[in-house]
Amino acid sequence: MTWKQVFTSSVGKKLTMGLTGIFLILFLVVHAGLNACIWANDHGIMFNKGAHFMGANVIPRILEIGLFAGLLLHIIQGLMLELSNRSKRKVGYAVSYGNEGSKWYSRSMGILGTLILLFLVLHLSDFWYPNRSHQNFVLGEEIDLYEKMKTTFTELWVVIVYVLGCLSLGYHLAHGFQSAFKTLGINNRRYHIMLTSLGYGFSIIITLAFALMPISFYLGWVN
Amino acid sequence: MEHYNMNLTVKVWRQKNSSDKGKFESYPVKNISSEMSFLEMIDVLNEQLIVEGKEPIAFDHDCREGICGMCSMYINGKPHGPWAANTTCQLHMRAFKDGDTVVVEPWRASAFPVVKDLMVDRSAFDRIIQAGGYISVNTGNAVDGNSLPINKDHADSAFAAAMCIGCGACVAACKNSSAMLFLSAKVSHLALLPQGDPERKSRVLNMVAQMDKEGFGACTNTGACEATCPKEISISNIARLNQEYLRASLTAEK
Numbered sequence: 001m002t003w004k005q006v007f008t009s010s011v012g013k014k015l016t017m018g019l020t021g022i023f024l025i026l027f028l029v030v031h032a033g034l035n036a037c038i039w040a041n042d043h044g045i046m047f048n049k050g051a052h053f054m055g056a057n058v059i060p061r062i063l064e065i066g067l068f069a070g071l072l073l074h075i076i077q078g079l080m081l082e083l084s085n086r087s088k089r090k091v092g093y094a095v096s097y098g099n100e101g102s103k104w105y106s107r108s109m110g111i112l113g114t115l116i117l118l119f120l121v122l123h124l125s126d127f128w129y130p131n132r133s134h135q136n137f138v139l140g141e142e143i144d145l146y147e148k149m150k151t152t153f154t155e156l157w158v159v160i161v162y163v164l165g166c167l168s169l170g171y172h173l174a175h176g177f178q179s180a181f182k183t184l185g186i187n188n189r190r191y192h193i194m195l196t197s198l199g200y201g202f203s204i205i206i207t208l209a210f211a212l213m214p215i216s217f218y219l220g221w222v223n
Numbered sequence: 224m225e226h227y228n229m230n231l232t233v234k235v236w237r238q239k240n241s242s243d244k245g246k247f248e249s250y251p252v253k254n255i256s257s258e259m260s261f262l263e264m265i266d267v268l269n270e271q272l273i274v275e276g277k278e279p280i281a282f283d284h285d286c287r288e289g290i291c292g293m294c295s296m297y298i299n300g301k302p303h304g305p306w307a308a309n310t311t312c313q314l315h316m317r318a319f320k321d322g323d324t325v326v327v328e329p330w331r332a333s334a335f336p337v338v339k340d341l342m343v344d345r346s347a348f349d350r351i352i353q354a355g356g357y358i359s360v361n362t363g364n365a366v367d368g369n370s371l372p373i374n375k376d377h378a379d380s381a382f383a384a385a386m387c388i389g390c391g392a393c394v395a396a397c398k399n400s401s402a403m404l405f406l407s408a409k410v411s412h413l414a415l416l417p418q419g420d421p422e423r424k425s426r427v428l429n430m431v432a433q434m435d436k437e438g439f440g441a442c443t444n445t446g447a448c449e450a451t452c453p454k455e456i457s458i459s460n461i462a463r464l465n466q467e468y469l470r471a472s473l474t475a476e477k
């Protein structure tokens with residue numbers, strides 16, 4: 001049993017998805033926590049301090065490399081799994097099983113993931129890329145991200161796209177959170193209720209937290 | 224339940240052999256009793272086809288009492304038809320109303336190629352079992368019940384997993400055509416018992432490898448398999464399988 005055999009088996013591929021998924025979930029907690037500083041309503045002083053730490057300190061910047069590696073692995077493995085799984089049924093059914101046996105979002109992880117990926121391209125080119133390129137990608141001075149958020153979210157269509165991106169993320173998490181733990185082998189009766197409620201709770205809170213950010217700027221709830 | 228007769232339209236997948244493209248044919252069937260089983264209704268239809276000089280519909284069946292797992296039919300969008308925890312042979316015609324159209328398809332999965340009409344080749348499951356779904360010693364006669372202590376919870380879970388009849392409905396229901404529920408039932412059944420313990424690592428590794436070789440998809444925990452399984456095999460077995468696999472691959476000697 002070589003490592004290659006482990007990680008190229010169907011169960012091993014899912015392990016990669018689950019482990020990177022949990023890693024990305026942890027990132028979401030940090031990201032949401034930091035961004036919540038906008039609600040301090042102090043003209044972004046607290047938020048910019050946090051953003052500055054993340055952008056100009058060497059430790060988060062090293063972690064950032066890990067984050068991109070995990071994200072890429074999750075995306076590539078996910079897309080490959082989706083394609084390979086789809087190829088396992090050459091002739092489809094005339095009548096589909098539909099939502100009777102499973103939740104629609106649990107069957108749509110590939111599509112939801114792709115929507116999130118598209119959103120990410122927009123999101124990174126809105127904030128991350130301008131900021132890093134301003135720093136010349138080293139630990140230089142950053143742009144005022146709070147101001148950047150403020151101007152970005154004056155446009156209604158941007159706000160709508162962001163909210164839709166958050167919704168895709170929410171549904172992706174609603175299945176992904178529990179599924180990741182099941183893939184790691186945790187689904188005894190003892191943990192089942194705990195995991196499902198935690199999963200749904202987490203998805204709702206993360207979606208609301210992120211979606212409320214562009215909305216807050218657009219409606220002028222923060223100054 | 225009151226007895227009634229019904230007339231139905233049965234839309235069945237007809238396919239001459241594995242290389243034929245296949246298509247749906249609709250047949251009217253009359254005076255079907257609500258007390259009949261679904262397979263008896265197909266028998267009536269087949270007699271009618273024979274009288275008309277047509278080829279009868281080929282389908283798998285054996286015990287007709289819900290224990291052999293042969294009766295693979297995907298009825299109105301669900302493996303084994305509309306009832307929960309039920310096999311096609313145990314589905315009764317009272318599940319339908321007069322005038323209904325019933326659509327019957329074979330299991331759809333590349334790993335289960337259609338042999339003819341509604342019959343599919345499920346020997347992939349046999350090869351998965353041959354890869355490790357057994358214990359290598361002869362257990363001899365039944366021993367005294369208390370000579371080998373087994374935790375009651377484990378005995379119950381092992382028995383629940385051993386209920387799997389290898390029908391393949393889980394594969395048919397899964398969007399990924401994954402055989403994980405079947406495999407997890409077989410692995411759990413042996414892993415939870417002392418007799419299965421010595422070979423538990425090689426078993427799970429070999430059986431997963433064989434499953435992948437047969438061309439089944441990877442599990443994404445949607446739960447469609449559990450919802451359709453006639454023996455109510457719990458999806459928590461899949462988590463146990465993952466656990467077994469993780470442990471076996473992390474602690475493998477080489």
Ligand code: SF4
Pocket residue numbers: 292386387388389390391392393394404405408448451452453454455456
């Ligand atoms: S797990 Fe259930 S659906 Fe799958 S083969 Fe066994 S009995 Fe059939």
Ligand code: FES
Pocket residue numbers: 283284285286287288289290291292293294310311312313
């Ligand atoms: S014919 Fe044996 S289970 Fe249906």
